[in-house]
Amino acid sequence: MHATDVTPEVWDRIVRTRAGASCLCCGDWSAGERAAIGLYGAMIATPGTCHVAAQIGQSLDGRVATLSGDAADVSGPDGLAHLHRMRALVDAVVVGVKTALHDDPRLTVRLVPGQNPARVVIDPSGRLPNDARLFAEDGARRIVIQTVDVPRPQGVEVIRLPRDTWIAPRAIITALRDKGLHHLLIEGGAITIARFLEADLLTRLHVAVAPLLIGSGPQGLTTQPISRLAQARRPETQVYGLGSDVVFDCLVGTQAAPCAWPHTAMTTAALHG
Secondary structure, rough: OEEOOOOOOOOOOHHHHHHOOOOOOOOOOOHHHHHHHHHHHHHHOOOOEEEEEEEEEEEEOOOOOOOOOOOOOOOHHEEEEEHHHHOOOEEEEEEEEEEHHOOOOOOOOOOOOOOOOOOEEOOOOOOOOOOOOOOOOOOOEEEEEEOOOOOOOEEEEEOOOOOOOOOHHHHHHHHHHHHOOOOOEEEHHHHHHHHHHHOOOOEEEEEEEEEOOOOOOOOOOOOOOOOHHHHHOOOOOEEEOOOEEEEEEEEEOHHHOOOOOOOOOHHHHHOOO
């Protein structure tokens, strides 16, 4: 496991590299700072391509909330900071309507320096009320993906897509790329993440595990059953210690379509030397 030290200096370098104003190939870093560059630098490592990452926070026993739905303290303080760092490194953060209704998230970058990403909610039936916090005007783009003609607040971009039982994940990604959003974070909930995973559209999956035992309640990722362990996904994985939480950085796919995304970040090969 890599002990990770996200110092202000190393985070500033990562953010400036994300903006195309620096690089990750030089610097006199400690081992912990190099681990931080490895973890977060991989989020911005390949120029000119489009990536879809996902992050889920869970307990040691794989729960994401209690039976009553309390999920506020599943991740420790370092796990929450990790999530905000991931938000700061993408063009848009995406949630399903169930998460938006239950948690009323802001989806902003508050715990670390960085710019707020665009906020996207997948709301096929238009159930999310217009006073939801993710629709608040704060300078970030706000997008709702729906199948119905439900009016939205001024400034909220509406994407209309068809659906069968659910709006197709690939159609969602294509529509967001058409709007110039190429680097995406699928933040929740677990069902939404699982749909993108099963569609083989994720490139990275971060599983943040906090040291608590909930005992019962909703599980993390639940995908279609398999009959043999030989069929299980076995992603290449790096493990990072982040103080209160442990993050499993899983490379779950190689899908990285070329796109018009000028960037000057280092390649993964150069990043890891």
